[in-house]
Amino acid sequence: MLTFKVFRNIGDPSTYMAVGHDGPRALVPSVVNTFATSIPVQAGDVIGLNDENATAVPNACIFSVPGETALSKDPPGLADGESSAAWIPFSDFRHNITAEVSVNAAPPTGQRAAALKSCKKRAHKHHWSHKRLRKCRRKANLLPI
Numbered sequence: 302m303l304t305f306k307v308f309r310n311i312g313d314p315s316t317y318m319a320v321g322h323d324g325p326r327a328l329v330p331s332v333v334n335t336f337a338t339s340i341p342v343q344a345g346d347v348i349g350l351n352d353e354n355a356t357a358v359p360n361a362c363i364f365s366v367p368g369e370t371a372l373s374k375d376p377p378g379l380a381d382g383e384s385s386a387a388w389i390p391f392s393d394f395r396h397n398i399t400a401e402v403s404v405n406a407a408p409p410t411g412q413r414a415a416a417l418k419s420c421k422k423r424a425h426k427h428h429w430s431h432k433r434l435r436k437c438r439r440k441a442n443l444l445p446i
Contacts, residue, residue, distance in 0.1 A: 303328055303362070304351040305398065307340050311384055315372065318384035320346065348400045351378065366395040416440075 304324035308317040321340035328334050349372075352362045363371060372388040379385055420437035423429065429437075 302326065302352075303334075305336065305338065305400075306349045306351055306379070307342055308347050308349055309343065310345065310347070312386065315388045315390075316384055316386040317347070317372075317388060319379040319381050321381055322351075325351070342402065348396075348398055350396060350398050362397050363394045364397050365393055367393050369393060369395045371396055 302325040304322055304326070306319055307321045309320045310316070311318045320342070323336060323338035323340065326334075326336055350362060370390050370392055371394045372390055374385060374388050417438060420434060424434040424437065
């Protein structure tokens, strides 16, 4: 069983918060396992995994890469929204996991749409520069879904 996770660094040197996950999912031996999921991410987020049953069911979740450093947390479970500074670095290894990131081009709805409309209205009323309007729109797009 494997759970795909997304983490965000919220403090130095290594305090991370779990921002989303998919799984746990059963793995098929001797093949590349792929799973479709959708987790909102930000620049700088990192991917990881939870393989809590790895001691009972060996898997290939890490592999040797000289010069790399991977992080591990014990105990491994971290729920979405929880954070921890209890990460243990281990040298010369990399997690055997990848993700494909795509931009969601769907039009904004609900709270985001209202915030973007408000930006446009205020920009027109107060004769904002394009720079200030872009800043307002960026902030509106960061609203929680």
